[in-house]
Amino acid sequence: xxxxxxxxxxAVKLNDDFCSSCSICSSLCPFxxxxxxxETNKILLEIEKCQVCGxxxxxxxxxxxxxxYYDIGSLTSYLERAKQEYDSDTLVIMCKGSAPDxxxxxxxxxVTKFIPLSVPCVGRIPEEIFLKALVMGIKExxxxxxxxxxxxxxxxxxxxxxxxxxxxxxxxxxxxxTEVITLKRNTLKVKVDRDSCIACGNCVFYCxxxxxxxxxxxxxxxxxxxxxxxxxxxxxxxALALELENxxxxxxxxxxxKLSSEMxxxxxxxxxxxxxxxxxxxxxxxxxxxxxxxxxxxxxxxPFHILEAFQKGVDGILIAAxxxxxxxxxxxxxxxxxxVERLRERLSQIGLQERLHLCTVAPRYPERFxxxxxxxxxxxETIGLEESK
Amino acid sequence: MIVTTLKxxxxxxxxxxxxxxxxxxxxxxxxxxxTTPPRGLREARTLRQxxxxxxKLRNTDFTFETTTTAKQCDAYLTASALKPQxxxxxxxxxxxxxxxxxxxxxxFPDVPxxxxxNTHFFGMEEREGAILEQMCAxxxxxxxxxTGGICPIARCTKGLLNGACGGSKEGKCxxxxxxxxxxxxxxxxxxxxxxxxxxxxxxPPKDYSLAGWRVTT
Numbered sequence: 306x307x308x309x310x311x312x313x314x315x316a317v318k319l320n321d322d323f324c325s326s327c328s329i330c331s332s333l334c335p336f337x338x339x340x341x342x343x344e345t346n347k348i349l350l351e352i353e354k355c356q357v358c359g360x361x362x363x364x365x366x367x368x369x370x371x372x373x374y375y376d377i378g379s380l381t382s383y384l385e386r387a388k389q390e391y392d393s394d395t396l397v398i399m400c401k402g403s404a405p406d407x408x409x410x411x412x413x414x415x416v417t418k419f420i421p422l423s424v425p426c427v428g429r430i431p432e433e434i435f436l437k438a439l440v441m442g443i444k445e446x447x448x449x450x451x452x453x454x455x456x457x458x459x460x461x462x463x464x465x466x467x468x469x470x471x472x473x474x475x476x477x478x479x480x481x482x483t484e485v486i487t488l489k490r491n492t493l494k495v496k497v498d499r500d501s502c503i504a505c506g507n508c509v510f511y512c513x514x515x516x517x518x519x520x521x522x523x524x525x526x527x528x529x530x531x532x533x534x535x536x537x538x539x540x541x542x543x544a545l546a547l548e549l550e551n552x553x554x555x556x557x558x559x560x561x562x563k564l565s566s567e568m569x570x571x572x573x574x575x576x577x578x579x580x581x582x583x584x585x586x587x588x589x590x591x592x593x594x595x596x597x598x599x600x601x602x603x604x605x606x607x608p609f610h611i612l613e614a615f616q617k618g619v620d621g622i623l624i625a626a627x628x629x630x631x632x633x634x635x636x637x638x639x640x641x642x643x644x645v646e647r648l649r650e651r652l653s654q655i656g657l658q659e660r661l662h663l664c665t666v667a668p669r670y671p672e673r674f675x676x677x678x679x680x681x682x683x684x685x686e687t688i689g690l691e692e693s694k
Numbered sequence: 695m696i697v698t699t700l701k702x703x704x705x706x707x708x709x710x711x712x713x714x715x716x717x718x719x720x721x722x723x724x725x726x727x728x729t730t731p732p733r734g735l736r737e738a739r740t741l742r743q744x745x746x747x748x749x750k751l752r753n754t755d756f757t758f759e760t761t762t763t764a765k766q767c768d769a770y771l772t773a774s775a776l777k778p779q780x781x782x783x784x785x786x787x788x789x790x791x792x793x794x795x796x797x798x799x800x801x802f803p804d805v806p807x808x809x810x811x812n813t814h815f816f817g818m819e820e821r822e823g824a825i826l827e828q829m830c831a832x833x834x835x836x837x838x839x840x841t842g843g844i845c846p847i848a849r850c851t852k853g854l855l856n857g858a859c860g861g862s863k864e865g866k867c868x869x870x871x872x873x874x875x876x877x878x879x880x881x882x883x884x885x886x887x888x889x890x891x892x893x894x895x896x897x898p899p900k901d902y903s904l905a906g907w908r909v910t911t
Binding site: 501507543607608612613616651654655656 | 700702703704729730733734736739740743744746747748751762764821
């Protein structure tokens with residue numbers, strides 16, 4: 306049998322020609338995806354275990370690791386573009402997982418005008434980018450990382466701290482001052498409307514951090530120091546008594562309306578877990594018929610936001626969730642499947658089920674996501690446009 | 695918990711078909727009493743949009759308002775919560791169990807009240823498995839003290855008072871192998887407690903009139 310094996314494009318790749326087998330990558334990889342083979346001294350990358358956090362890429366001294374997300378080239382060109390656009394010499398790099406909206410981020414650092422750079426994990430930014438920023442004339446760099454014990458990539462937050470220490474020291478010696486880079490940490494928190502609470506106990510059951518307590522005679526209280534802002538309780542609250550800071554339902558509704566009106570047909574709206582990055586969605590140039598709404602976790606997708614989008618004339622909705630094994634939150638794995646299944650069952654009664662699609666492709670396989678997206682668009686084109694019905 | 699499931703949307707759309715009017719509202723009323731399955735504000739909002747989309751397919755535009763009640767089976771609380779919201783309401787769609795629907799219908803005799811849910815049973819919530827399972831049939835004459843806390847009326851497919859029936863196979867029911875045989879469970883439980891002699895007790899046919907229809911609080 307003549308089997309043709311086509312190598313699939315993956316998001317992170319190790320280039321043996323450059324690798325010096327120093328093992329920095331394997332010691333840093335939070336997911337044990339990189340190992341040194343004892344016999345050959347060769348570094349091996351197991352892509353199935355890789356979560357595409359980019360920490361290995363940002364720390365490899367030999368530049369032997371390639372990534373397709375947030376690599377030096379794309380980050381540099383973003384900075385060049387954004388410096389013009391935002392006309393500022395202050396750069397703020399923030400982790401998606403802990404950043405409030407841009408205004409809120411500015412407040413945290415006491416700056417009003419700045420160049421924003423929002424990334425999944427600030428630990429993945431290579432040192433070169435900081436140096437390039439300085440060369441570009443950026444005077445001040447502020448970094449917002451997640452709290453140390455709540456880095457979704459486990460080691461990203463501590464790594465950035467060490468990088469900053471080293472860079473500030475280096476720049477001090479060069480005469481730029483020792484405080485060019487400022488690091489702050491933040492965690493988004495749950496907001497409770499106690500008047501709406503029905504004491505159902507869902508938040509108590511689902512909270513992975515024991516932050517929610519049901520007090521007698523029947524209203525919930527949160528220990529905000531323990532809350533990590535994962536948003537699972539918000540997704541599970543039947544009374545709409547909870548909100549997650551910066552992801553308020555009303556603002557997502559507004560976004561649904563805004564995006565629906567600016568899209569070309571067939572209108573495809575993607576609700577995505579913020580940890581599931583894909584080149585076709587993240588290269589800064591979305592196709593004119595595709596718009597994207599990030600969520601703290603795909604399990605937090607609100608059924609009425611999906612229905613709102615259909616009402617506003619969106620033709621198809623794709624939910625990009627992480628597979629259960631890749632879930633960055635505790636206890637959220639598999640919840641999106643359940644939610645989408647239930648909603649699809651209801652949508653089937655009004656003929657809309659084919660317009661909702663759940664995709665659980667991991668960022669490590671960018672082409673697979675592209676294929677799913679293309680197939681979905683084709684399917685929607687076959688079914689026909691919602692508006693013409 | 696009183697366990698309900700959402701009715702098919704077509705059935706609900708049929709109920710409200712003649713109440714489509716841009717100048718008056720259909721009020722969707724949730725219930726936060728038994729909290730699972732959820733029938734509070736989120737479900738009310740979701741149902742509203744499903745019905746609006748479903749109405750579009752029938753070329754019908756409905757005008758909805760959504761609200762919820764602390765316990766729709768509480769006539770006083772429900773009346774005080776809903777009365778201020780009833781101006782301009784031509785029909786009510788209740789997300790509560792049948793008790794809630796009856797309650798609202800009694801409070802507002804001039805307004806048609808429709809059930810959005812089918813009501814099934816009194817169930818135990820098992821969160822890990824995300825299931826609700828019938829545990830009590832409300833017979834009015836509880837025998838749980840003698841059956842190891844396992845109700846054969848609710849949990850035996852045949853509702854047998856003197857089980858097991860002989861159709862129990864490896865602890866499962868012959869009518870539905872997905873279900874545990876309640877009498878097998880009772881046997882195991884009484885064995886653990888050293889009370890197997892309780893199985894010798896014979897129960898005459900049950901007087902279901904004891905379930906009654908009214909109690910004084």
